[in-house]
Amino acid sequence: MRTAAKFCLLLLISAAISISAQAQTVENAGQYMGEIGKANDKVTITYLSYLSAIGHNKSARKVEKRRTEVLTTISDARFAVQGMLGWKGDKTYRDTTVAYLKLLYNVFNEDYAKIVNMEEIAEQSYDAMEAYMLAQEKAGEKLAEAAAKQQRTQKTFADKYNIKLLANTTDLEEKSKQAGQLMHHYSDVYLVFFKAYKQEAYLMAALEKNNVIAIEQNKNALEKFATEGLEKLSHMHGYNNNPSIIVACREAMNFYKDEAKLVAYATEFALKNEAFAKLKKSFETKPAASRTKKDVDEFNKAVDDINNSVNTYNSNNNQLNKDRNRVLNNWNNSVKDYLDTYMPVQRKA
Numbered sequence: 001m002r003t004a005a006k007f008c009l010l011l012l013i014s015a016a017i018s019i020s021a022q023a024q025t026v027e028n029a030g031q032y033m034g035e036i037g038k039a040n041d042k043v044t045i046t047y048l049s050y051l052s053a054i055g056h057n058k059s060a061r062k063v064e065k066r067r068t069e070v071l072t073t074i075s076d077a078r079f080a081v082q083g084m085l086g087w088k089g090d091k092t093y094r095d096t097t098v099a100y101l102k103l104l105y106n107v108f109n110e111d112y113a114k115i116v117n118m119e120e121i122a123e124q125s126y127d128a129m130e131a132y133m134l135a136q137e138k139a140g141e142k143l144a145e146a147a148a149k150q151q152r153t154q155k156t157f158a159d160k161y162n163i164k165l166l167a168n169t170t171d172l173e174e175k176s177k178q179a180g181q182l183m184h185h186y187s188d189v190y191l192v193f194f195k196a197y198k199q200e201a202y203l204m205a206a207l208e209k210n211n212v213i214a215i216e217q218n219k220n221a222l223e224k225f226a227t228e229g230l231e232k233l234s235h236m237h238g239y240n241n242n243p244s245i246i247v248a249c250r251e252a253m254n255f256y257k258d259e260a261k262l263v264a265y266a267t268e269f270a271l272k273n274e275a276f277a278k279l280k281k282s283f284e285t286k287p288a289a290s291r292t293k294k295d296v297d298e299f300n301k302a303v304d305d306i307n308n309s310v311n312t313y314n315s316n317n318n319q320l321n322k323d324r325n326r327v328l329n330n331w332n333n334s335v336k337d338y339l340d341t342y343m344p345v346q347r348k349a
Contacts, residue, residue: 006022018090029087029157029162029163030161030163032087032149032296033093033154033157033158034094034160036081036084036094037154038095040142041105042073042077043070043073043074044075045178046066046073047070047071047176048175048176048344049066049069050063050066050067050069050070051179052179052343052344053066059119060112060115060116060119060314061116061119064116065113067108067113067116068291070108071105071108071109074101074105074108077101078098078101078105080100081094081097081101082094082098087161090160092153092156092157093153093154093157093297096150096153097150097153100146100147100149100150100153101180103142103146104146106142107139107142107143107146109272111135111138111139111142112139114134114135115132115136115139115177117129118132118135119132123194123198125198126191126194126195126198126199126339129191129194129198130191133187133190133191136187137187140180144180156222161304175344177345178324178342178344180342181345182239182339182342183240185236185238185239186239186245186335186338186339188236188337189236189245189246191231192229192232192233192249192253193229193249193252193253193331195225195229196222196225196226196229196252196253196256197252197256199218199221199222199225199256200222200256200259202218202221203215203219203221203222203259203263206218207263207266210270210273210274211270212267212270212271215263215266215267215270216267219259219260219264220260222256222257222259222260222343223256223257223260223261225251225254225256226254226257226260227253228256229249229256230250230253230254230257233246233250233253234250239338239342240342242338242342244334244337244338245331245334245335245338247334248330248331248334248335249331251327251330251331252327252328252331255324255327259320259323259324262316262320263320265312265313265316266317267311268309269309269310269312269313272305272306272309273306273309276302276303276305279298279299279302280299280302282298283295285319
C-alpha cells in the first residue's frame with residue numbers, strides 16, 4: 001500500500017520573468033517593470049503544473065519531465081532579463097531579478113533533484129519520510145524567501161519611479177498560496193498516519209515469525225504512536241473547515257490502538273503453539289506401547305486446545321484484516337477526495 005507523500009511546497013509568487021522584444025523600447029518605467037513582470041505567468045503556470053500533478057497523487061519521479069520544463073522556463077527568463085538594458089542606466093531591478101532567477105534555478109535543479117531521489121526510500125521508515133518532507137519544506141522556504149525579497153525589490157523600484165502597484169492578488173498567486181497551505185496541512189496529518197501505519201508493518205512481521213518478544217515490543221510501540229497521534233489530531237483543524245482527512249486519520253489511529261490491545265491473542269497463541277510443539281514431540285518420540293491412557297488423554301486434550309486456539313486466532317485475525325482494509329480504504333479515498341477538491345488544477349501553458 002502506498003499513499004503518496006506530497007510536496008510541502010511553499011509560495012512561489014510574483015517575480016517569475018518573461019521578456020518581450022519590446023522591453024528595450026518601452027516609454028516609461030511602468031512599462032519597463034511590466035515587461036520584466038510578464039514572464040511571471042509563464043513560470044508560475046509551469047511551476048503550478050508541476051505542483052498540481054504531484055498534489056493529485058502523482059509521484060515526483062513520474063512528473064520529472066515537468067521539473068525539467070520549470071528549469072527551462074526559468075533559464076530562458078534569466079538569460080532574457082540578463083540581456084536587457086537598465087532603465088535609464090539603473091540596472092538594480094534587472095540585476096536583482098537575475099539573481100533571483102539564478103537562486104530559483106538552483107533550488108529546482110539541486111534541492112528538488114535530491115527530493116526526487118529521496119522519494120524512493122521515504123516509505124522505508126518514519127525517519128526517512130520525515131526527512132523527505134523536511135527537505136521539501138526547506139526547499140519551499142528558500143523559494144518563499146526569494147520571492148519575498150524580489151517583491152521588496154519590485155516595491156523599491158516602483159517607489160523610486162512613482163509607479164503605483166496594484167494590491168490585488170492574481171489567480172496564479174492565489175493558486176500558489178492555496179497549494180502551499182493545503183500541502184502543509186496534509187503533510188502534518190500524513191506524518192501522524194504514516195508513523196502508526198509503518199509501526200503496524202513491524203508488528204505484522206513479528207506476528208508472522210511468531211516472535212513473542214518482538215510482538216510485545218512492537219504492539220506497545222503501536223499503541224504509543226496511535227495514542228500520540230490522537231493527541232496531535234485533537235489540536236488540528238481541517239483545511240477550509242473540512243476535517244475529512246483528520247477524521248479518517250483519527251479512525252485509523254483508533255484502529256491501531258485497538259489492534260495493539262487485541263493482538264494479545266497472538267502472543268497467547270504463540271506461547272500455546274510453542275508448548276504444544278514440545279508436548280507433541282515428546283508424545284511422538286515415546287513408543288506407542290509405552291504410552292499410558294493418561295499420556296493419550298493429555299495429548300488429545302492438547303490437540304483440542306490448540307485447535308480451538310487456532311480457530312480463535314484465525315477468527316480474530318480475519319476480523320482485524322477486514323477492519324484494516326476498511327480503515328485504509330477510507331483513508332485513501334478521503335485523501336483522494338480532499339486533494340481533488342482543494343488542490344488547484346493547473347494545466348501547462
